[in-house]
Amino acid sequence: MKLFVNFITLLRLPCISAVVILNLFWNPVEYPAIFISTLVLIALCGITDYLDGYLARRFSVESNFGAHADPLLDKLFFTGIFPVLVFLAALNCDTFHALLLVLTTVVFSFRDQLVSFFRMIGDRQGISPRASMWGKLRTATAFPGIILIYSYLGFPHEYGSFFVPRGFIIAVEMYLITVTLVTFFLYLVQYFPALRREME
Structure with missing residues:
Protein backbone atom coordinates (compact mmCIF):
# COMPACT_ATOMS: atom_id res chain seq x y z
CA MET A 1 0.00 0.00 0.00
CA LYS A 2 2.86 2.39 0.76
CA LEU A 3 4.22 1.97 -2.78
CA PHE A 4 0.75 2.59 -4.20
CA VAL A 5 0.35 5.80 -2.19
CA ASN A 6 3.77 7.02 -3.32
CA PHE A 7 2.84 6.16 -6.91
CA ILE A 8 -0.28 8.33 -6.59
CA THR A 9 1.91 11.17 -5.32
CA LEU A 10 4.38 10.82 -8.21
CA LEU A 11 1.55 10.67 -10.75
CA ARG A 12 1.31 14.44 -10.48
CA LEU A 13 4.71 14.88 -12.15
CA PRO A 14 3.74 13.60 -15.64
CA CYS A 15 0.39 15.39 -15.33
CA ILE A 16 2.11 18.71 -14.63
CA SER A 17 4.56 18.18 -17.49
CA ALA A 18 1.74 17.36 -19.90
CA VAL A 19 -0.20 20.50 -18.93
CA VAL A 20 2.79 22.74 -19.65
CA ILE A 21 3.71 21.06 -22.94
CA LEU A 22 0.16 20.93 -24.30
CA ASN A 23 -0.58 24.59 -23.62
CA LEU A 24 2.73 26.02 -24.82
CA PHE A 25 2.48 24.35 -28.22
CA TRP A 26 -1.28 24.43 -28.84
CA ASN A 27 -3.63 27.27 -27.94
CA PRO A 28 -6.63 25.75 -26.08
CA VAL A 29 -8.84 28.56 -27.40
CA GLU A 30 -8.38 27.07 -30.87
CA TYR A 31 -8.11 23.40 -29.89
CA PRO A 32 -10.97 22.21 -27.63
CA ALA A 33 -9.29 18.82 -27.12
CA ILE A 34 -6.32 20.57 -25.50
CA PHE A 35 -8.66 22.57 -23.27
CA ILE A 36 -10.56 19.51 -22.07
CA SER A 37 -7.40 17.42 -21.63
CA THR A 38 -5.82 20.17 -19.52
CA LEU A 39 -8.87 20.46 -17.28
CA VAL A 40 -8.79 16.69 -16.71
CA LEU A 41 -5.06 16.79 -15.89
CA ILE A 42 -5.43 19.70 -13.45
CA ALA A 43 -8.35 17.94 -11.76
CA LEU A 44 -6.28 14.75 -11.56
CA CYS A 45 -3.47 16.69 -9.86
CA GLY A 46 -5.96 17.98 -7.29
CA ILE A 47 -7.50 14.55 -6.71
CA THR A 48 -4.14 12.84 -6.24
CA ASP A 49 -3.02 15.62 -3.88
CA TYR A 50 -5.97 14.79 -1.63
CA LEU A 51 -6.00 11.03 -2.18
CA ASP A 52 -2.38 10.26 -1.31
CA GLY A 53 -2.65 12.00 2.05
CA TYR A 54 -6.01 10.41 2.82
CA LEU A 55 -4.82 6.87 2.00
CA ALA A 56 -1.57 7.34 3.91
CA ARG A 57 -3.50 8.33 7.03
CA ARG A 58 -6.28 5.80 6.54
CA PHE A 59 -3.93 2.82 6.27
CA SER A 60 -1.14 4.24 8.48
CA VAL A 61 1.45 4.13 5.71
CA GLU A 62 2.90 7.63 6.09
CA SER A 63 6.50 7.82 4.94
CA ASN A 64 9.33 10.34 4.92
CA PHE A 65 9.32 10.10 1.13
CA GLY A 66 5.66 11.07 0.94
CA ALA A 67 6.07 13.83 3.51
CA HIS A 68 8.76 15.46 1.33
CA ALA A 69 7.49 14.51 -2.14
CA ASP A 70 3.94 15.79 -1.63
CA PRO A 71 4.82 19.46 -0.91
CA LEU A 72 7.55 19.33 -3.57
CA LEU A 73 5.06 18.24 -6.23
CA ASP A 74 2.64 20.94 -5.08
CA LYS A 75 5.41 23.48 -5.67
CA LEU A 76 6.15 21.99 -9.10
CA VAL A 84 0.91 28.79 -18.48
CA LEU A 85 -1.88 31.04 -17.22
CA VAL A 86 0.28 34.15 -17.76
CA PHE A 87 1.03 32.93 -21.29
CA LEU A 88 -2.67 32.44 -22.06
CA ALA A 89 -3.58 35.87 -20.68
CA ALA A 90 -0.89 37.41 -22.90
CA LEU A 91 -2.24 35.50 -25.92
CA ASN A 92 -5.66 36.98 -25.15
CA CYS A 93 -4.06 40.47 -25.07
CA ASP A 94 -5.31 40.94 -21.50
CA THR A 95 -2.41 42.92 -20.05
CA PHE A 96 -3.96 43.59 -16.63
CA HIS A 97 -4.86 39.95 -16.17
CA ALA A 98 -1.39 38.84 -17.26
CA LEU A 99 0.25 41.22 -14.76
CA LEU A 100 -2.03 40.05 -11.95
CA LEU A 101 -1.11 36.45 -12.74
CA VAL A 102 2.58 37.37 -12.75
CA LEU A 103 2.07 38.79 -9.25
CA THR A 104 0.27 35.58 -8.24
CA THR A 105 3.17 33.53 -9.61
CA VAL A 106 5.74 35.58 -7.68
CA VAL A 107 3.76 35.40 -4.42
CA PHE A 108 3.28 31.63 -4.68
CA SER A 109 6.92 31.02 -5.59
CA ALA A 131 -0.39 22.45 9.26
CA SER A 132 -2.67 25.41 9.94
CA MET A 133 -6.27 25.79 8.88
CA TRP A 134 -5.15 28.55 6.48
CA GLY A 135 -2.59 26.26 4.86
CA LYS A 136 -5.19 23.55 4.35
CA LEU A 137 -7.62 26.14 3.00
CA ARG A 138 -5.03 27.39 0.52
CA THR A 139 -4.34 23.90 -0.80
CA ALA A 140 -8.02 22.90 -0.91
CA THR A 141 -9.08 26.01 -2.84
CA ALA A 142 -6.05 26.49 -5.11
CA PHE A 143 -6.90 23.64 -7.46
CA PRO A 144 -10.56 24.61 -8.13
CA GLY A 145 -9.46 28.25 -8.33
CA ILE A 146 -6.86 27.41 -10.97
CA ILE A 147 -9.43 25.35 -12.90
CA LEU A 148 -11.71 28.41 -12.97
CA ILE A 149 -8.91 30.73 -14.10
CA TYR A 150 -7.74 28.31 -16.79
CA SER A 151 -11.32 27.81 -18.00
CA TYR A 152 -11.78 31.56 -18.35
CA LEU A 153 -8.50 32.07 -20.24
CA GLY A 154 -8.59 28.97 -22.42
CA PHE A 155 -12.30 28.54 -23.13
CA PRO A 156 -12.59 27.51 -26.83
CA HIS A 157 -14.22 30.05 -29.14
CA GLU A 158 -16.49 27.45 -30.69
CA TYR A 159 -18.12 26.89 -27.28
CA GLY A 160 -19.11 30.56 -27.03
CA SER A 161 -18.25 32.78 -24.05
CA PHE A 162 -17.25 31.45 -20.65
CA PHE A 163 -20.15 31.77 -18.21
CA VAL A 164 -18.15 33.19 -15.28
CA PRO A 165 -17.59 36.99 -15.46
CA ARG A 166 -14.09 38.47 -15.57
CA GLY A 167 -14.57 40.28 -12.27
CA PHE A 168 -15.18 37.00 -10.44
CA ILE A 169 -12.03 35.45 -11.93
CA ILE A 170 -9.97 38.45 -10.78
CA ALA A 171 -11.52 38.10 -7.32
CA VAL A 172 -10.42 34.44 -7.26
CA GLU A 173 -6.86 35.49 -8.11
CA MET A 174 -6.88 38.16 -5.40
CA TYR A 175 -8.14 35.57 -2.93
CA LEU A 176 -5.31 33.16 -3.85
CA ILE A 177 -2.75 35.94 -3.37
CA THR A 178 -4.26 36.92 -0.01
CA VAL A 179 -4.52 33.41 1.45
CA THR A 180 -0.97 32.65 0.29
CA LEU A 181 0.38 35.76 2.05
CA VAL A 182 -1.57 34.89 5.21
CA THR A 183 -0.08 31.38 5.29
CA PHE A 184 3.40 32.83 4.79
CA PHE A 185 3.07 35.17 7.77
CA LEU A 186 1.64 32.35 9.92
CA TYR A 187 4.66 30.19 9.09
CA LEU A 188 6.94 33.15 9.83
CA VAL A 189 5.39 33.55 13.28
CA GLN A 190 5.70 29.81 13.98
CA TYR A 191 9.32 29.57 12.92
CA PHE A 192 10.54 32.98 14.09
CA PRO A 193 12.00 31.68 17.40
CA ALA A 194 13.99 29.07 15.46
CA LEU A 195 15.17 31.68 12.95
CA ARG A 196 16.24 34.00 15.76
CA ARG A 197 18.23 31.24 17.45
CA GLU A 198 19.98 30.45 14.16
CA MET A 199 21.02 34.09 13.79
CA GLU A 200 22.40 34.42 17.32
Missing part, protein backbone atom coordinates in the same frame (compact mmCIF):
# COMPACT_ATOMS: atom_id res chain seq x y z
CA PHE A 77 2.46 22.17 -9.98
CA PHE A 78 2.20 25.85 -9.11
CA THR A 79 5.55 26.61 -10.75
CA GLY A 80 4.32 24.97 -13.95
CA ILE A 81 0.70 26.09 -14.13
CA PHE A 82 1.00 29.80 -13.33
CA PRO A 83 3.38 30.61 -16.22
CA PHE A 110 8.36 33.28 -2.89
CA ARG A 111 6.06 31.84 -0.23
CA ASP A 112 6.86 28.23 -1.13
CA GLN A 113 10.63 28.80 -1.22
CA LEU A 114 10.67 30.70 2.07
CA VAL A 115 8.46 28.11 3.80
CA SER A 116 10.86 25.39 2.61
CA PHE A 117 13.69 27.43 4.17
CA PHE A 118 11.73 27.81 7.42
CA ARG A 119 11.12 24.06 7.56
CA MET A 120 14.80 23.33 6.99
CA ILE A 121 15.70 25.57 9.94
CA GLY A 122 12.93 23.99 12.01
CA ASP A 123 14.16 20.46 11.24
CA ARG A 124 17.60 21.40 12.55
CA GLN A 125 16.01 22.32 15.88
CA GLY A 126 13.41 19.56 16.03
CA ILE A 127 10.51 21.92 15.34
CA SER A 128 7.65 20.61 13.19
CA PRO A 129 4.47 22.70 13.56
CA ARG A 130 1.20 21.18 12.45
Whole structure:
Protein backbone atom coordinates (compact mmCIF):
# COMPACT_ATOMS: atom_id res chain seq x y z
CA MET A 1 0.00 0.00 0.00
CA LYS A 2 2.86 2.39 0.76
CA LEU A 3 4.22 1.97 -2.78
CA PHE A 4 0.75 2.59 -4.20
CA VAL A 5 0.35 5.80 -2.19
CA ASN A 6 3.77 7.02 -3.32
CA PHE A 7 2.84 6.16 -6.91
CA ILE A 8 -0.28 8.33 -6.59
CA THR A 9 1.91 11.17 -5.32
CA LEU A 10 4.38 10.82 -8.21
CA LEU A 11 1.55 10.67 -10.75
CA ARG A 12 1.31 14.44 -10.48
CA LEU A 13 4.71 14.88 -12.15
CA PRO A 14 3.74 13.60 -15.64
CA CYS A 15 0.39 15.39 -15.33
CA ILE A 16 2.11 18.71 -14.63
CA SER A 17 4.56 18.18 -17.49
CA ALA A 18 1.74 17.36 -19.90
CA VAL A 19 -0.20 20.50 -18.93
CA VAL A 20 2.79 22.74 -19.65
CA ILE A 21 3.71 21.06 -22.94
CA LEU A 22 0.16 20.93 -24.30
CA ASN A 23 -0.58 24.59 -23.62
CA LEU A 24 2.73 26.02 -24.82
CA PHE A 25 2.48 24.35 -28.22
CA TRP A 26 -1.28 24.43 -28.84
CA ASN A 27 -3.63 27.27 -27.94
CA PRO A 28 -6.63 25.75 -26.08
CA VAL A 29 -8.84 28.56 -27.40
CA GLU A 30 -8.38 27.07 -30.87
CA TYR A 31 -8.11 23.40 -29.89
CA PRO A 32 -10.97 22.21 -27.63
CA ALA A 33 -9.29 18.82 -27.12
CA ILE A 34 -6.32 20.57 -25.50
CA PHE A 35 -8.66 22.57 -23.27
CA ILE A 36 -10.56 19.51 -22.07
CA SER A 37 -7.40 17.42 -21.63
CA THR A 38 -5.82 20.17 -19.52
CA LEU A 39 -8.87 20.46 -17.28
CA VAL A 40 -8.79 16.69 -16.71
CA LEU A 41 -5.06 16.79 -15.89
CA ILE A 42 -5.43 19.70 -13.45
CA ALA A 43 -8.35 17.94 -11.76
CA LEU A 44 -6.28 14.75 -11.56
CA CYS A 45 -3.47 16.69 -9.86
CA GLY A 46 -5.96 17.98 -7.29
CA ILE A 47 -7.50 14.55 -6.71
CA THR A 48 -4.14 12.84 -6.24
CA ASP A 49 -3.02 15.62 -3.88
CA TYR A 50 -5.97 14.79 -1.63
CA LEU A 51 -6.00 11.03 -2.18
CA ASP A 52 -2.38 10.26 -1.31
CA GLY A 53 -2.65 12.00 2.05
CA TYR A 54 -6.01 10.41 2.82
CA LEU A 55 -4.82 6.87 2.00
CA ALA A 56 -1.57 7.34 3.91
CA ARG A 57 -3.50 8.33 7.03
CA ARG A 58 -6.28 5.80 6.54
CA PHE A 59 -3.93 2.82 6.27
CA SER A 60 -1.14 4.24 8.48
CA VAL A 61 1.45 4.13 5.71
CA GLU A 62 2.90 7.63 6.09
CA SER A 63 6.50 7.82 4.94
CA ASN A 64 9.33 10.34 4.92
CA PHE A 65 9.32 10.10 1.13
CA GLY A 66 5.66 11.07 0.94
CA ALA A 67 6.07 13.83 3.51
CA HIS A 68 8.76 15.46 1.33
CA ALA A 69 7.49 14.51 -2.14
CA ASP A 70 3.94 15.79 -1.63
CA PRO A 71 4.82 19.46 -0.91
CA LEU A 72 7.55 19.33 -3.57
CA LEU A 73 5.06 18.24 -6.23
CA ASP A 74 2.64 20.94 -5.08
CA LYS A 75 5.41 23.48 -5.67
CA LEU A 76 6.15 21.99 -9.10
CA PHE A 77 2.46 22.17 -9.98
CA PHE A 78 2.20 25.85 -9.11
CA THR A 79 5.55 26.61 -10.75
CA GLY A 80 4.32 24.97 -13.95
CA ILE A 81 0.70 26.09 -14.13
CA PHE A 82 1.00 29.80 -13.33
CA PRO A 83 3.38 30.61 -16.22
CA VAL A 84 0.91 28.79 -18.48
CA LEU A 85 -1.88 31.04 -17.22
CA VAL A 86 0.28 34.15 -17.76
CA PHE A 87 1.03 32.93 -21.29
CA LEU A 88 -2.67 32.44 -22.06
CA ALA A 89 -3.58 35.87 -20.68
CA ALA A 90 -0.89 37.41 -22.90
CA LEU A 91 -2.24 35.50 -25.92
CA ASN A 92 -5.66 36.98 -25.15
CA CYS A 93 -4.06 40.47 -25.07
CA ASP A 94 -5.31 40.94 -21.50
CA THR A 95 -2.41 42.92 -20.05
CA PHE A 96 -3.96 43.59 -16.63
CA HIS A 97 -4.86 39.95 -16.17
CA ALA A 98 -1.39 38.84 -17.26
CA LEU A 99 0.25 41.22 -14.76
CA LEU A 100 -2.03 40.05 -11.95
CA LEU A 101 -1.11 36.45 -12.74
CA VAL A 102 2.58 37.37 -12.75
CA LEU A 103 2.07 38.79 -9.25
CA THR A 104 0.27 35.58 -8.24
CA THR A 105 3.17 33.53 -9.61
CA VAL A 106 5.74 35.58 -7.68
CA VAL A 107 3.76 35.40 -4.42
CA PHE A 108 3.28 31.63 -4.68
CA SER A 109 6.92 31.02 -5.59
CA PHE A 110 8.36 33.28 -2.89
CA ARG A 111 6.06 31.84 -0.23
CA ASP A 112 6.86 28.23 -1.13
CA GLN A 113 10.63 28.80 -1.22
CA LEU A 114 10.67 30.70 2.07
CA VAL A 115 8.46 28.11 3.80
CA SER A 116 10.86 25.39 2.61
CA PHE A 117 13.69 27.43 4.17
CA PHE A 118 11.73 27.81 7.42
CA ARG A 119 11.12 24.06 7.56
CA MET A 120 14.80 23.33 6.99
CA ILE A 121 15.70 25.57 9.94
CA GLY A 122 12.93 23.99 12.01
CA ASP A 123 14.16 20.46 11.24
CA ARG A 124 17.60 21.40 12.55
CA GLN A 125 16.01 22.32 15.88
CA GLY A 126 13.41 19.56 16.03
CA ILE A 127 10.51 21.92 15.34
CA SER A 128 7.65 20.61 13.19
CA PRO A 129 4.47 22.70 13.56
CA ARG A 130 1.20 21.18 12.45
CA ALA A 131 -0.39 22.45 9.26
CA SER A 132 -2.67 25.41 9.94
CA MET A 133 -6.27 25.79 8.88
CA TRP A 134 -5.15 28.55 6.48
CA GLY A 135 -2.59 26.26 4.86
CA LYS A 136 -5.19 23.55 4.35
CA LEU A 137 -7.62 26.14 3.00
CA ARG A 138 -5.03 27.39 0.52
CA THR A 139 -4.34 23.90 -0.80
CA ALA A 140 -8.02 22.90 -0.91
CA THR A 141 -9.08 26.01 -2.84
CA ALA A 142 -6.05 26.49 -5.11
CA PHE A 143 -6.90 23.64 -7.46
CA PRO A 144 -10.56 24.61 -8.13
CA GLY A 145 -9.46 28.25 -8.33
CA ILE A 146 -6.86 27.41 -10.97
CA ILE A 147 -9.43 25.35 -12.90
CA LEU A 148 -11.71 28.41 -12.97
CA ILE A 149 -8.91 30.73 -14.10
CA TYR A 150 -7.74 28.31 -16.79
CA SER A 151 -11.32 27.81 -18.00
CA TYR A 152 -11.78 31.56 -18.35
CA LEU A 153 -8.50 32.07 -20.24
CA GLY A 154 -8.59 28.97 -22.42
CA PHE A 155 -12.30 28.54 -23.13
CA PRO A 156 -12.59 27.51 -26.83
CA HIS A 157 -14.22 30.05 -29.14
CA GLU A 158 -16.49 27.45 -30.69
CA TYR A 159 -18.12 26.89 -27.28
CA GLY A 160 -19.11 30.56 -27.03
CA SER A 161 -18.25 32.78 -24.05
CA PHE A 162 -17.25 31.45 -20.65
CA PHE A 163 -20.15 31.77 -18.21
CA VAL A 164 -18.15 33.19 -15.28
CA PRO A 165 -17.59 36.99 -15.46
CA ARG A 166 -14.09 38.47 -15.57
CA GLY A 167 -14.57 40.28 -12.27
CA PHE A 168 -15.18 37.00 -10.44
CA ILE A 169 -12.03 35.45 -11.93
CA ILE A 170 -9.97 38.45 -10.78
CA ALA A 171 -11.52 38.10 -7.32
CA VAL A 172 -10.42 34.44 -7.26
CA GLU A 173 -6.86 35.49 -8.11
CA MET A 174 -6.88 38.16 -5.40
CA TYR A 175 -8.14 35.57 -2.93
CA LEU A 176 -5.31 33.16 -3.85
CA ILE A 177 -2.75 35.94 -3.37
CA THR A 178 -4.26 36.92 -0.01
CA VAL A 179 -4.52 33.41 1.45
CA THR A 180 -0.97 32.65 0.29
CA LEU A 181 0.38 35.76 2.05
CA VAL A 182 -1.57 34.89 5.21
CA THR A 183 -0.08 31.38 5.29
CA PHE A 184 3.40 32.83 4.79
CA PHE A 185 3.07 35.17 7.77
CA LEU A 186 1.64 32.35 9.92
CA TYR A 187 4.66 30.19 9.09
CA LEU A 188 6.94 33.15 9.83
CA VAL A 189 5.39 33.55 13.28
CA GLN A 190 5.70 29.81 13.98
CA TYR A 191 9.32 29.57 12.92
CA PHE A 192 10.54 32.98 14.09
CA PRO A 193 12.00 31.68 17.40
CA ALA A 194 13.99 29.07 15.46
CA LEU A 195 15.17 31.68 12.95
CA ARG A 196 16.24 34.00 15.76
CA ARG A 197 18.23 31.24 17.45
CA GLU A 198 19.98 30.45 14.16
CA MET A 199 21.02 34.09 13.79
CA GLU A 200 22.40 34.42 17.32
